[in-house]
Amino acid sequence: KKTVVVIGLGRFGSMFAKKAANLGHDVIAIDHNPKNIENIQDFLSVYAVADIKTDGKQILRKLGAENADVGVVAIGTDISASAISVLELEEVGVSTIIAKASDEEHIRILEKMGVDNIISPEKDAGVAMAYVKLLGGKAIIHDLQGTYIDMFILEIDAPPKLWNVAVRHSRLREDFQMTLIGIRRQGQLIVIPSADEEIQEGDKLLLAASSTAIDAFVRKFV
Amino acid sequence: KKTVVVIGLGRFGSMFAKKAANLGHDVIAIDHNPKNIENIQDFLSVYAVADIKTDGKQILRKLGAENADVGVVAIGTDISASAISVLELEEVGVSTIIAKASDEEHIRILEKMGVDNIISPEKDAGVAMAYVKLLGGKAIIHDLQGTYIDMFILEIDAPPKLWNVAVRHSRLREDFQMTLIGIRRQGQLIVIPSADEEIQEGDKLLLAASSTAIDAFVRKFV
Ligand SMILES: Nc1ncnc2c1ncn2[C@@H]1O[C@H](COP(=O)(O)OP(=O)(O)OP(=O)(O)O)[C@@H](O)[C@H]1O
Numbered sequence: 483k484k485t486v487v488v489i490g491l492g493r494f495g496s497m498f499a500k501k502a503a504n505l506g507h508d509v510i511a512i513d514h515n516p517k518n519i520e521n522i523q524d525f526l527s528v529y530a531v532a533d534i535k536t537d538g539k540q541i542l543r544k545l546g547a548e549n550a551d552v553g554v555v556a557i558g559t560d561i562s563a564s565a566i567s568v569l570e571l572e573e574v575g576v577s578t579i580i581a582k583a584s585d586e587e588h589i590r591i592l593e594k595m596g597v598d599n600i601i602s603p604e605k606d607a608g609v610a611m612a613y614v615k616l617l618g619g620k621a622i623i624h625d626l627q628g629t630y631i632d633m634f635i636l637e638i639d640a641p642p643k644l645w646n647v648a649v650r651h652s653r654l655r656e657d658f659q660m661t662l663i664g665i666r667r668q669g670q671l672i673v674i675p676s677a678d679e680e681i682q683e684g685d686k687l688l689l690a691a692s693s694t695a696i697d698a699f700v701r702k703f704v
Numbered sequence: 705k706k707t708v709v710v711i712g713l714g715r716f717g718s719m720f721a722k723k724a725a726n727l728g729h730d731v732i733a734i735d736h737n738p739k740n741i742e743n744i745q746d747f748l749s750v751y752a753v754a755d756i757k758t759d760g761k762q763i764l765r766k767l768g769a770e771n772a773d774v775g776v777v778a779i780g781t782d783i784s785a786s787a788i789s790v791l792e793l794e795e796v797g798v799s800t801i802i803a804k805a806s807d808e809e810h811i812r813i814l815e816k817m818g819v820d821n822i823i824s825p826e827k828d829a830g831v832a833m834a835y836v837k838l839l840g841g842k843a844i845i846h847d848l849q850g851t852y853i854d855m856f857i858l859e860i861d862a863p864p865k866l867w868n869v870a871v872r873h874s875r876l877r878e879d880f881q882m883t884l885i886g887i888r889r890q891g892q893l894i895v896i897p898s899a900d901e902e903i904q905e906g907d908k909l910l911l912a913a914s915s916t917a918i919d920a921f922v923r924k925f926v
């Protein structure tokens with residue numbers, strides 16, 4: 483059973499809090515808007531309506547947040563409130579911190595403060611959805627252990643340039659920084675194809691790559 | 705080359721717009737805050753500072769948005785503006801619509817209106833991050849073809865109850881609605897294990913399941 487502190491009960495923070503409670507953990511929550519506390523009161527072990535910028539440290543100690551297992555800073559729009567929350571959590575011994583960031587500047591501030599779990603769900607979803615709708619990308623894998631890793635899995639029709647070309651000569655890895663993890667051919671999935679496998683017309687290629695690599699590949703081949 | 709219309713340039717909308725432009729498509733954008741247009745002006749083919757609630761249909765035709773390939777409604781906080789945007793896009797012949805929703809009620813309204821791509825990135829990230837931090841879940845797969853499908857891939861230590869139990873007797877599928885897609889044993893990954901494979905102490909199980917199934921499994925075994 484873990485103790486989780488959530489500062490900021492917007493959409494991200496309150497969903498995290500509810501899920502943590504559903505998994506059997508204790509959730510301590512702080513938000514300066516009483517309505518946000520009320521909305522998920524049943525899920526909370528302890529809570530306070532407070533402004534983290536003015537009440538910060540005392541409120542965390544008072545609520546028993548010292549040495550909590552996980553701290554979640556879920557304030558997107560007020561960067562100073564977000565930064566102060568990170569500071570206060572670290573000062574009461576919370577070592578694992580997840581923080582939601584709203585833009586590049588916010589991300590960089592959190593990085594400088596040593597937060598290793600920084601998440602921008604709206605930006606990531608904007609990228610992912612664009613790939614899905616505009617590229618026929620079938621699935622997206624995010625490794626969420628730390629920050630969202632910029633890594634996608636795409637399924638695309640084998641471009642004519644690669645028909646009858648062996649995987650080892652396709653130069654997908656060398657020239658495009660893409661890893662071919664599978665070929666779908668007439669309904670069959672060839673997992674981790676051998677280097678001598680020839681790509682054929684009609685094949686669908688499953689490729690793992692960063693968004694930058696995907697953009698370059700698309701501009702060239704698609 | 706596709707034509708994409710984006711209504712609302714918040715974090716999700718502007719990221720989608722930028723990505724679409726990077727992939728070589730034409731982006732038409734509408735936002736009532738001129739600053740949001742300025743921030744990504746270089747990525748836009750055509751744009752207008754306008755309120756979709758008051759200027760709606762005329763502005764879409766004027767910008768050449770009729771029969772665009774993809775429409776993105778990226779207004780989270782004003783549900784009526786979001787709903788009106790969906791209506792206007794459909795009326796000018798945009799058949800593929802993606803809409804960002806901020807809460808359950810918003811999702812249900814969009815569903816009733818027939819929007820088949822509804823996305824709540826903050827809520828989904830709240831769920832995903834809670835699993836990652838509180839369950840040791842290693843990776844999340846979202847199939848983003850339609851709405852976010854409630855489907856996760858978890859990697860967890862094989863619980864004692866399952867040690868020396870063959871996969872066919874583990875009843876993971878029947879009792880817990882989870883699909884065992886792999887076993888990691890001493891660094892080796894056994895993909896799609898056979899039904900006779902015995903789960904061992906020290907194994908890590910890779911399981912695909914919905915969030916409801918995961919919660920039930922965790923309360924019982926973890
Ligand atoms: N100084 C503060 N002290 C306590 N709570 C705060 C403070 N500032 C903001 N909050 C709370 O944090 C929550 C989230 O803040 P905000 O809406 O700025 O972030 P967001 O990133 O837009 O959230 P979402 O997760 O909905 O996308 C709000 O419920 C707000 O009441």
Ligand SMILES: Nc1ncnc2c1ncn2[C@@H]1O[C@H](COP(=O)(O)OP(=O)(O)OP(=O)(O)O)[C@@H](O)[C@H]1O
Nearest residue numbers: 712713714715716735736737755756779780781785
């Ligand atoms: N009636 C309207 N007409 C045109 N643009 C609008 C209208 N209402 C809101 N917008 C714009 O839509 C954008 C997104 O709106 P809002 O901030 O409500 O959504 P959000 O879901 O919080 O966004 P984010 O993607 O940042 O999470 C804003 O840039 C805003 O200027």
